[in-house]
Amino acid sequence: MLRFILRRLFVSIFILLGALFLVYCLVAISKDPFADIVQSTAPNKQQLIEARTELLNLDVPPPARFFIWLGGMLGFLVGNGTWGVNVLGQDVGALLPNVVGQTLQLVTGATLIAIVAGIAVGVATALRQYSGFDYAVTFVSFLLYSLPVFFVAVILKLYLAIGFNDFLQNPQIPIGVLLLVGIIIGVVVMSVTGGPPKQRLIAFAAGAVGTIVLLLLMQALDWFREPSLGIPLMLVLGLTTVLVVAVLTVGLRERRNLVVTGAVALSGAVLWFPLQFAMTNEIGVWFIVALVLAYTVLAWLAGQFFGGVDRHQIRTNAAIVGFVVAVLLVIDRIMQVWPAYMDATGDRPIATVGAVNPQFAGTDNIWLQLLDSGTHLLLPTLSIAFISIAQYSRYSRASLLDVMNMDYIRTARAKGLPERTVVMRHALRNALIPVTTVVAADVGAIISGAIVTEQIFAWRAMGSLFTASLETVDLNPLMAYMLITASLTVLFNLIADILYSVLDPRIRLS
Known part of the structure; x- marks a missing residue:
């Protein structure tokens, strides 16, 4: 199994790199990374464009720029690199823990x-x-x-x-709502139980009456406000x-x-x-x-x-x-x-x-x-x-x-x-x-x-990071999102392969 896992990981790395390369290049050429500066009324537009170009290496063609980003990522894995910076000059690595955790x-x-x-x-x-x-x-x-x-x-x-x-302002359940909820729960219990009509009727009565009594007891004890x-x-x-x-x-x-x-x-x-x-x-x-x-x-x-x-x-x-x-x-x-x-x-x-x-x-x-x-x-x-x-x-x-x-x-x-x-x-x-x-x-x-x-x-969270990065063609945080998402997908597919052999011992990973 260890050899199977290592082989899958080896193949997945190349698939992951290919997908990241395509996404990087397609996004880089899809929009103008200076659109927000050009549309602004700032008197120093040219200086802002030059500063962003130097900050994000925008004078480098997208394919070569991808390998610069990849080099930083590989360096980060060994403790000597970075996730890069966004258009505001903030370290992407410092932004990730909170959004990824949420x-x-x-x-x-x-x-x-x-x-x-x-x-x-x-x-x-x-x-x-x-x-x-x-x-x-x-x-x-x-x-x-x-x-x-x-x-x-x-x-x-x-x-x-x-x-x-x-409802919590005055947690009193109306009689009509109480009966409706009881009937719904009774029908669900009856349907799941199955069996002959007598057994189904008993299940319905037990589910409906039990639900109504439970809700009345919770209301009497003010359980909704002090559970x-x-x-x-x-x-x-x-x-x-x-x-x-x-x-x-x-x-x-x-x-x-x-x-x-x-x-x-x-x-x-x-x-x-x-x-x-x-x-x-x-x-x-x-x-x-x-x-x-x-x-x-x-x-x-x-x-x-x-x-x-x-x-x-x-x-x-x-x-x-x-x-x-x-x-x-x-x-x-x-x-x-x-x-x-x-x-x-x-x-x-x-x-x-x-x-x-x-x-x-x-x-x-x-x-x-x-x-x-x-x-x-x-x-x-x-x-x-x-x-x-x-x-x-x-x-x-x-x-x-x-x-x-x-x-x-x-x-x-x-x-x-x-x-x-x-x-x-x-x-x-x-x-x-x-x-x-x-x-x-x-x-x-x-x-x-x-x-x-x-x-x-x-x-x-990550959704906000992704949409904001896509709108401004901010590639470093966008690629961080893509890398995390793609890595999770690869990981869960590997876990699924391992679970196959757990669920069915006839399946051997070799």
């Missing part, structure tokens, strides 16, 4: 949400083929996929942000995760799995109170990351030591539950600063512009920083994720339906294996191979879509 936050969150939700929806619709649920999801998927990202962004800004902020998980909800959500993971993997009859993963979920409720003293306002992000990783590893070790003969699957399930519980602990701690954040934002916490609130940029309270970043990331992340979810759900559905008709699936069923085992262990892994290819190829498109989203939500 774009990667946006793209990473949107991609993870789209992959998880898209595959889950695709699998659910494939298992309920030609049902009302399948037709409804297909309609919504094609609708979202056909909508431009800027339209989805504007709709989310109007109804999710502004509407929810207005918290606490020990009770930590226990409920942890045990719910245990049941969901068990249903999807080994079933509810595997008692040892339930005991081990249930103990992991219970530990989250037990450790909730003492961890309040450890998760202070002054801790850093790395402490939170270390906490989540440590909790996940300890849960995995618990599954390894107490899993018995099925320890391979139980330790994986325990690690999943441990990761979810650790994330819930962090979310609960962030919720505790929600009232203070509401007061600081004038009871309008969901942000519609910018990547950060200036009044929290220099605060030492890590939880306020995380909450502020989350509220600013929410809308742009969902704008990109919704369209990708629609795409990935269609690919997942089609791929799983194709695999379910294979001979080895019929053989597995003929051997008497449970349908859960047939789908999750035999069919899904092979069905994910085409989806992996699509996700890897879609990374560049997601970053391109982020350009539009960043403009709508006034983010100063």
Whole structure:
């Protein structure tokens, strides 16, 4: 595999260099780099033109100028070069960390949400083929996929942000809205559950009544303005995760799995109170990351030591539950600063512009920083994720339906294996191979879509850097954007090749 990776990287370098060379030359000859100076009324136009020419080597032909830029980049990799300067004389390398970090936050969150939700929806619709649920999801998927990202962004800004902020002024849910939400959730639960009419009716009633009761309880406790998980909800959500993971993997009859993963979920409720003293306002992000990783590893070790003969699957399930519980602990701690954040934002916490609130940029309270970043990331992340979810759900559905008709699936069923085992262990892994290819190829498109989203939500990230550089023919920051985007695309395609052999052991990288 190492030889395969090295060979792919070697070939990718030449492909990357060829693409960068073409982009550099095409942009260099497409527009006049002195257009803004010529159109200005400055009395010293000639001196400004000469200064820019000397600053950016504009008296050198574009092909030769590309190799000057490339030499600086290669020198930067060994610590003796630079990314170059922009038309204002600013070092491009100093501009990149902030804009790249913001774009990667946006793209990473949107991609993870789209992959998880898209595959889950695709699998659910494939298992309920030609049902009302399948037709409804297909309609919504094609609708979202056909909508431009800027339209989805504007709709989310109007109804999710502004509407929810207005609701927080007086968080009282009208009876009509309460009944409508309950009916919608009931229909979704009924459609996903399937089965005979009696079972579907029970699922509908449980979903609708449960949703209405939950919303009434949240309203009575003023949960929308003072949210918290606490020990009770930590226990409920942890045990719910245990049941969901068990249903999807080994079933509810595997008692040892339930005991081990249930103990992991219970530990989250037990450790909730003492961890309040450890998760202070002054801790850093790395402490939170270390906490989540440590909790996940300890849960995995618990599954390894107490899993018995099925320890391979139980330790994986325990690690999943441990990761979810650790994330819930962090979310609960962030919720505790929600009232203070509401007061600081004038009871309008969901942000519609910018990547950060200036009044929290220099605060030492890590939880306020995380909450502020989350509220600013929410809308742009969902704008990109919704369209990708629609795409990935269609690919997942089609791929799983194709695999379910294979001979080895019929053989597995003929051997008497449970349908859960047939789908999750035999069919899904092979069905994910085409989806992996699509996700890897879609990374560049997601970053391109982020350009539009960043403009709508006034983010100063890579999209703004790209559009401003393209308008002024500012090649150094433009090429930095192209280099980062192309490198990420190459990297994700390499990861996809490696994942092929993980998903299907018959595939060998050689």
